[in-house]
Amino acid sequence: MGTNTLMPDMTDMEFREALAKVGDWIANYRKRVGELPVLAQTAPGRIERALPQQAPVQGEPLESWLRDLDELILPGITHWNHPGFMAYFGITASAPGILGELVSGMFNVNGMLWKTSPALVELEQVVMRWYAAAMGLPADWFGMITDTASTSTLVALAAAREAAGLNIREDGLSGKPPLVLYCSQEAHSSVDKAGLVLGVGTKGIRHIPSDDLFRMRCDALREAIERDLREERRPFAVVASVGTTSVTAVDPVPEIARICRHYGLWLHVDAAYAGTASIAPEFRWALEGCDQADSLVTNPHKWLFTPIDCSALFTRRPEVFRNAFSLIPEYLRTGAQGVVDLMDYSFQLGRRFRALKLWFVFRYFGTDGIAARIREHVRLAGELAGWVDAHPQLERLAPVNFSVVCFRVHPRGMDDEVELERLNSTVIEKVNAGGEIFISHTKIRGKYSIRVAIGNLQTTKDRVRRAFELICAAGGIWIGGGIGGRTQCC
């Protein structure tokens, strides 16, 4: 440590010792995470107040940061890698994924150009093809990795805007007809945010009503497009969802693709969560028609056991992305021919070596292993749905397409929505306060719903059953339909 120019960073020996200590720390964490309270045990501002106001002037030994990690940081972590994490979408930093993250941290390469890291660029291309093929998507699509689905969707819709042929790259949007973007009312907020960034504005974003199964209604989509055309607005893209965030609904992509073809609109598919499910052949149906899309996003950091961040953006029209984004300053010209320079396909210049961790995940699990684990998560969700359905005072509020179950406690005779919301939000609060599981909520056609999402590799049937029992207990209802048919009292 210190300022000695002969010792600019840890020595080899120091680094190995530090790595062993930190490695031991994370292995211990991994082993005991299931016993920690899943939701952070802290109050707003507590960590901020506990830390010094200024950075240390002199360096401090590893032991002091590890102590702070234990004493200050750990209590403030909401443990996404916990088997009881069933909020939002359950995710996993699997062992091979963590190892990949470690190696890419060490390499510290920036894949802006082929030349600045050929291995990054080529491995990314290969792993994206593996991933596409494993999901049954066209293997000749161009794939690239971004940080999050928000970025993937923004980049895809920027390409869609370019594809509208209005010369927006040069002229900007001023003086152009108002652009319109379509998605279902169930679509993820990242679609709206992309619309804001791209200058479409909230007035140019149509949330098309969904049907009884929460799928975009194609008749309503057609009507909306026709109306916008009549009123001299300019439709340019439709975002279809495969696995909506709230209830994991799957839009009718084949029909939406036909509509897009008819009107000349870009079709972007948001399969951030459910795309990966198609690695198991029985879920291939979910991506039906997606081979007709112009672009598609799916997130390995959601259901493919890869540490955050890792979002896969596929397109059959990479040249449109280049048209939208390519802009090469002199200091980045390389003269390399026939290679992919990833910076040409996005607004982001720098990018880290994310393909490595995804490659390790594929190598460790294999596609059969991945499919088996996804199948198991869906099976667990199915069991939970079964217990819910068997219980007279629980009401399921949406179909279980994958590994998310939406339902509520609904005592006989309680029919006021305000009262039901109060009851169910209290149930969630109570359950989450217990620390064994963490669940979140959504609203479905105005009904406040408990939402249980299964996706962590360490989540077992016992843990799911426990979640069910805790919910029943917090709701003050009998625990019905038990394992092996037992019926217990709360």
Place this chain on the structure above:
Amino acid sequence: MGTNTLMPDMTDMEFREALAKVGDWIANYRKRVGELPVLAQTAPGRIERALPQQAPVQGEPLESWLRDLDELILPGITHWNHPGFMAYFGITASAPGILGELVSGMFNVNGMLWKTSPALVELEQVVMRWYAAAMGLPADWFGMITDTASTSTLVALAAAREAAGLNIREDGLSGKPPLVLYCSQEAHSSVDKAGLVLGVGTKGIRHIPSDDLFRMRCDALREAIERDLREERRPFAVVASVGTTSVTAVDPVPEIARICRHYGLWLHVDAAYAGTASIAPEFRWALEGCDQADSLVTNPHKWLFTPIDCSALFTRRPEVFRNAFSLIPEYLRTGAQGVVDLMDYSFQLGRRFRALKLWFVFRYFGTDGIAARIREHVRLAGELAGWVDAHPQLERLAPVNFSVVCFRVHPRGMDDEVELERLNSTVIEKVNAGGEIFISHTKIRGKYSIRVAIGNLQTTKDRVRRAFELICAAGGIWIGGGIGGRTQCC
């Protein structure tokens, strides 16, 4: 491994063993990286062709991925963490930074909301304050971490567009006056890309001429703004550069800030590379006037020894970012009061725990240690510049403000620019082919320039001297002004 539901991921024992192996692999890599050829030794497509076309169906043991890492990936890596890496900007994944990356990979938390990881959100706030204070920037600015400066600048300019008061969030840009954005002709391409994404268009991006020291000319800026106003366009933002990519010039921020105030424009400062230098008090001058900016970006993954990606975005107007981006779907409502939900300040919903590695870097080095290392890099660049200046057949093409030296081989009597470009590009090719160092180029007022950037913690004076000698040798010129005054023949 395999599909056994009882073993969903590596066991504790397997994980510890794998971690020890991979840890050993990366420690060995770190030790020997300086002996590897810095530029990848591969040909386009070689890695792609060497890998299977499909993902493995069954999982494979760690040994097989590590073998591929050695045999396939390593030769395709351009080693950014190499002491001879002097292209673009020299960077370092320091030991504490790598350890931080490992821990955050394990935690795998997503900091979209305070509730989804209080420690991530609060540590990020604290570390951003540490960083701002260490650079002498206002400690009460709001700071957040993004992936890259491209994103930081895009987000900042989206806020700037919102601040124009044209109701763009709702209406979009259609029907609004053409927006105009200003930066110097030396500004980074990310400014142009942000302009494209935001719908400003290339016609709305003004590249203001620079003076003899490559700084934005304020008279030209004023004229451009006046012209745009006369022609009924709508200026909305100026991007000033502190440390341009090509020659590390510093725009006259105090004067630019006055202009921005006068015309009511948002001032965004791109200090991606040079901002960090201000941790050493003698470089505080570089950020003079930046306390008047609306937003500022600087990248710890450039000169603060933090593995890519880590970009720091500061603003004194966080409420404008919220106005531009906040949009909270039901499933993300938490009811938490008085907390920062980072998703409200950007288009990105998900975000990983990047503050951890930056925290470790501050803890290990301390601000004095960071300043000493930056000082050493600048000193090394100064030595190189001295050797260049002392050599009659080398011509320096820009001032050395920080750690980047721009110069060319300029033999007596050779005055044709085409010939000089051919010579110098050949010099770079030859030097880079040797594998000991990797340098890049730029163009300065039409002159093709060699560009040597120092920024890796392991770069020593001997390595810089070696770079100098290799350049002289490749240029077929005498090696003048040697260490200790020696003069050698190539």
